Amino acid sequence: MSNGTASGPSGIITRSYKPGSIIYFEGDKSEYVYILKSGKVVLTSIKLDTGEEQKEEVRPGEFFGVKSALGKYPREETAQTVGNTLVLVLTPADFERLVLKNSNVVRKMLRVFSNQLRRIVKMERSVLGETEIVNPDVELFKLGEYYYRQGQYRHAQYAYKRYMEFYPDGEHAALVMKRIRAIDAGEPSPPDLGADHASKPGAPATDRSDEAGTGEGSDLLDFTDSGDDHPSASGGSRTALTDEMDDFLSDDVSLGIDDLGAAGGESPIELNEAADASRLRGSFDEALELYKKIISMNRTSSPDEKKVFEKAHFDAGVCLMKLGRQREALDMFSTILRAMPGSPYVKDAIFQIGAIFESAGQRDKAITYYTKVLNMPPKDKLSGEALSRIKKLQGK
Amino acid sequence: MAPALDERFFEKFGVEYAPGEIIFCEWEPGNEFYFIQSGTVRIVKVINNREKNISDLTDGDVFGEMAILEEQPRSATAIALDRVKLLKFHRDNFDALLSGNPALAYKLLVIFSKRIYEAKRRLMILLLEEPSMRVMDVLVMLAEKDPHLDFQNEITLSVTAQDVARWAGLTEEDAQKELTHLSRTDKIEMFGDKIVVRKIREFQRLVASKRKSMYQK
Numbered sequence: 134m135s136n137g138t139a140s141g142p143s144g145i146i147t148r149s150y151k152p153g154s155i156i157y158f159e160g161d162k163s164e165y166v167y168i169l170k171s172g173k174v175v176l177t178s179i180k181l182d183t184g185e186e187q188k189e190e191v192r193p194g195e196f197f198g199v200k201s202a203l204g205k206y207p208r209e210e211t212a213q214t215v216g217n218t219l220v221l222v223l224t225p226a227d228f229e230r231l232v233l234k235n236s237n238v239v240r241k242m243l244r245v246f247s248n249q250l251r252r253i254v255k256m257e258r259s260v261l262g263e264t265e266i267v268n269p270d271v272e273l274f275k276l277g278e279y280y281y282r283q284g285q286y287r288h289a290q291y292a293y294k295r296y297m298e299f300y301p302d303g304e305h306a307a308l309v310m311k312r313i314r315a316i317d318a319g320e321p322s323p324p325d326l327g328a329d330h331a332s333k334p335g336a337p338a339t340d341r342s343d344e345a346g347t348g349e350g351s352d353l354l355d356f357t358d359s360g361d362d363h364p365s366a367s368g369g370s371r372t373a374l375t376d377e378m379d380d381f382l383s384d385d386v387s388l389g390i391d392d393l394g395a396a397g398g399e400s401p402i403e404l405n406e407a408a409d410a411s412r413l414r415g416s417f418d419e420a421l422e423l424y425k426k427i428i429s430m431n432r433t434s435s436p437d438e439k440k441v442f443e444k445a446h447f448d449a450g451v452c453l454m455k456l457g458r459q460r461e462a463l464d465m466f467s468t469i470l471r472a473m474p475g476s477p478y479v480k481d482a483i484f485q486i487g488a489i490f491e492s493a494g495q496r497d498k499a500i501t502y503y504t505k506v507l508n509m510p511p512k513d514k515l516s517g518e519a520l521s522r523i524k525k526l527q528g529k
Numbered sequence: 530m531a532p533a534l535d536e537r538f539f540e541k542f543g544v545e546y547a548p549g550e551i552i553f554c555e556w557e558p559g560n561e562f563y564f565i566q567s568g569t570v571r572i573v574k575v576i577n578n579r580e581k582n583i584s585d586l587t588d589g590d591v592f593g594e595m596a597i598l599e600e601q602p603r604s605a606t607a608i609a610l611d612r613v614k615l616l617k618f619h620r621d622n623f624d625a626l627l628s629g630n631p632a633l634a635y636k637l638l639v640i641f642s643k644r645i646y647e648a649k650r651r652l653m654i655l656l657l658e659e660p661s662m663r664v665m666d667v668l669v670m671l672a673e674k675d676p677h678l679d680f681q682n683e684i685t686l687s688v689t690a691q692d693v694a695r696w697a698g699l700t701e702e703d704a705q706k707e708l709t710h711l712s713r714t715d716k717i718e719m720f721g722d723k724i725v726v727r728k729i730r731e732f733q734r735l736v737a738s739k740r741k742s743m744y745q746k
Contacts, residue, residue, distance in 0.1 A: 171575055184744020201601045204642030207650040209649075229635055239634040246641040251598045253648040260655045261698050273556040276606075279575050288608075291551040299558060457578070492578060496664045514690070514709050514719050521721030 146222040156212040157198065166202045166228040169193050172218025178210035182256075199242065202228070270300040274309060278457065286316045292452065322452050400426045406440045408448065417452040424449035440477075443469065448480040448486060459489050484519060496526050539566065542616040542626075546609035554606040557622050559596035561617050564633060565589065569611030574605045576691065585610070591633075596620055599610055653740075655698045662739050663697040664707040665732040668717070670696070673727045680733075693724075 139151045147170065150156065156174065167174075174191040189210075191197045201208050202225060223231065232239045277292035293309045293316075300306065312370035318393060399407075410425035427445035432438045450465035466482040466489075473479070487502030499522070543566070546552055555574060563570075565588055572583040572592065584604055586592055592607055598621055617649060620624050625636040650673075654666045671686045678684045694704035708724070711717045716732075718725040725731065 163701065179744075181649060182656060184740075199638075200642040200645060202642075203639045205644045205645045206643075228592055232635055232638075233631045236628055236631040239631055239638055243627065243634060243638055246638065246645060247598050248646045253645060253652060254595075254598070257648055257652045257655065262654065267729045269558070270573070272602070276575055278580060279580075284579075286718060287549065287550055287604075288554075292554050292557075295554060338714055344604075370540040409700065427726070435645060454578075514656055514705065514712065518717060 145227055147192070148220050148222055150213055150214040150218045152216050152347065153220075154214045155219075156214065157208050159208055159211045161208045161407070162206075163198070164194060164202050164205070164225055165198060165207065166223040166225065168196055168221040168223065169214070169336070170219040170221055173215035174212055174218060174220070175215055176210040176212050194323045196238075196242070196331045199228075200246070245490075252397050270303045271305070272295065274303070274305040275457070277309065277312065282311060346390070401430050401432050401441045403436055404430075405445065408445070412448065412452060417455040421449055421452040422455065424452065443473050443476040443478050446473070447482060447485075451481065454489070458489070459492065463489050479516060480506055483509070484515055491522065491526065539614070539616065542618055542622075542661070544615050544617045546613045546615065548609060548611050550608060550609045552613075552615070553593065553603050554603045557602065558600055558604045558746065560600060561619050562591065562593040562596050563607070564591050564616040564618070564636075565617060568612040568615075570615075571608045571610050572605045584644065585667055589636075591636055591640055594637060594644075595602055597623055611676040648713075651696065654696060657736070657739065657743070659709050659739075660697070660699055660703050662736055663699060664693060664704060664711070666736045667696040668691050668726055669729060669732050669736055674678060678729075680729050683725060683727050684729055687723050689722050690719070695737075704714040722744055 138146060147260065148171070156167065159178065169191045171193055174197065175193060176189045176197060178187055179185070180187055187454065189214075195351050197212060198208065232242075261419075273292055273296045275294060277289045280286070280289035280292060283378075290313060293313045296303060297306065297313065303309075309404070404423050404427050408420045411417075411420035411423060422447040427441060433442050433443070446465055446469050450462045450469075453462035454461070455463060463486060466486050469476055469478050469482040470486075483502050484506045487499045487506065490496075490499035490502060503523045505521040507516055509516070546568075552563065552570065553561075565586060567588055570586045570592060572586065574583055575581070578719050581666050582713060583650060590631075593603070595604070600620075649715050650670050652664050655672060657666060668686060668688075671688055672678055672684055675686075690700055690708055693699075694701040697704055699707075702704065707719065708719060712719050716727055718727075
């Protein structure tokens with residue numbers, strides 16, 4: 134190539150290019166940052182969403198190739214000269230020295246970069262459809278609940294206090310206040326999983342007063358008593374999860390879905406799509422309602438309907454778990470084992486039961502269920518996951 | 530970092546945290562970003578009722594920087610692991626801060642360069658329609674992140690099916706379905722917390738040609 138190179142007094146290299154030369158190609162990896170000294174450079178890139186080519190002209194005095202050099206990733210555009218062109222070639226160290234002496238440059242670049250980042254993150258959010266689903270107040274509350282259940286009261290307290298700071302009128306405010314006081318007093322009430330969560334997000338206002346008072350019910354399970362395989366030994370009036378489980382497996386447990394009413398003309402298959410979409414968005418309570426609706430319709434005549442009916446049980450269980458309603462989830466998964474032993478969801482349901490026991494700190498029970506999964510053909514991903522969980526539990 | 534800025538800046542912007550203290554938590558509104566002067570900060574996220582470590586940050590690192598852009602809920606929780614000294618900057622002080630502290634500004638420039646690329650890369654995955662393509666591209670993206678991997682050979686990625694689902698914008702079930710398919714055809718091998726990919730180049734090619742044909746439509 135007849136393009137020339139010269140090294141200036143500062144050690145910074147000046148390069149001259151003939152018209153139409155490529156300075157770098159899209160996809161090249163290089164640490165150099167360029168400044169256009171004279172001439173003209175055109176940057177050609179592909180628009181992410183449409184694949185269109187877009188061209189951008191660099192004017193003398195401007196930098197190019199900065200982001201990919203600093204971020205250490207491949208060039209995202211091709212840089213080509215239009216006329217006879219002179220560029221300065223900087224290593225990242227040169228570049229750093231240069232911009233540190235000139236804070237205006239950094240500020241300008243930062244502004245450009247942050248605008249770009251803001252735009253891309255926005256686009257990402259809109260593709261994911263996140264904007265509608267997330268309720269930060271509910272999530273903040275759930276985070277507090279998570280730490281509370283883990284016995285990490287300081288962390289729980291932090292989340293609760295933030296909740297009260299930002300959402301003093303939030304739907305969980307009463308319960309949050311109760312928790313804060315309990316932790317302040319050094320006597321957190323026994324974790325009250327299940328019932329407390331049962332009417333959570335989106336629940337009618339009338340439920341709230343009940344919710345705050347359900348903490349001490351003697352029939353509730355102690356899910357945080359981890360490491361203790363026999364919670365009944367320590368918590369006299371509390372029912373051991375093991376016993377509960379056996380009850381679930383032998384009794385006919387009402388699902389309590391009779392009051393859900395008519396399905397509004399939608400077929401279970403349509404409902405299932407809506408439910409899956411809600412679940413995908415993370416709206417687990419919404420999804421749960423829809424799955425329960427499918428269950429209440431009890432339509433199993435066609436193979437498709439039967440599949441959706443069985444799937445609804447499993448996914449309802451998953452939603453319940455996500456909502457922290459482990460006991461109801463257990464109920465749901467048990468129904469699959471009991472009422473539809475031929476269903477393709479049996480193995481997954483057993484696995485989830487194992488997971489519920491695991492989260493309750495019931496190691497032996499968890500291992501029992503994971504082992505059942507392990508022994509069920511075919512040897513699939515779930516078997517592998519069961520095995521690794523068993524190993525983890527045994528390694529403890 | 531330049532020691533020159535410390536004294537003056539610490540008086541004005543310095544905050545200290547005790548071991549185990551939360552600096553900010555996931556979902557609370559974020560208006561400040563932080564620069565670590567000393568100590569270690571752990572970034573965690575609660576995913577499916579489990580606390581997951583995202584990263585440990587130490588002297589000279591910056592975190593919470595997305596707050597510079599807009600008021601969005603925090604996407605993770607920051608906890609002090611030991612005694613931690615931080616500089617805490619409100620979004621509104623941003624300009625003043627930058628003019629007084631070009632070194633920090635440069636650091637942010639580097640971080641933003643990386644964030645822009647990562648966000649674009651994630652977006653590219655989400656713009657693919659087929660779940661199978663998305664899942665493959667997640668694996669390609671993760672492979673690209675590790676400069677030590679040899680793409681000519683079998684590679685091992687530390688990732689769970691759940692992670693893949695999240696990157697791919699799929700439900701866990703759908704992601705699992707695609708992964709199971711790939712594993713049945715022996716393109717990958719699944720373990721609890723890692724995935725072995727036989728030929729990552731093949732995934733790269735498939736995704737690239739898909740992207741091309743998508744654009745031509």
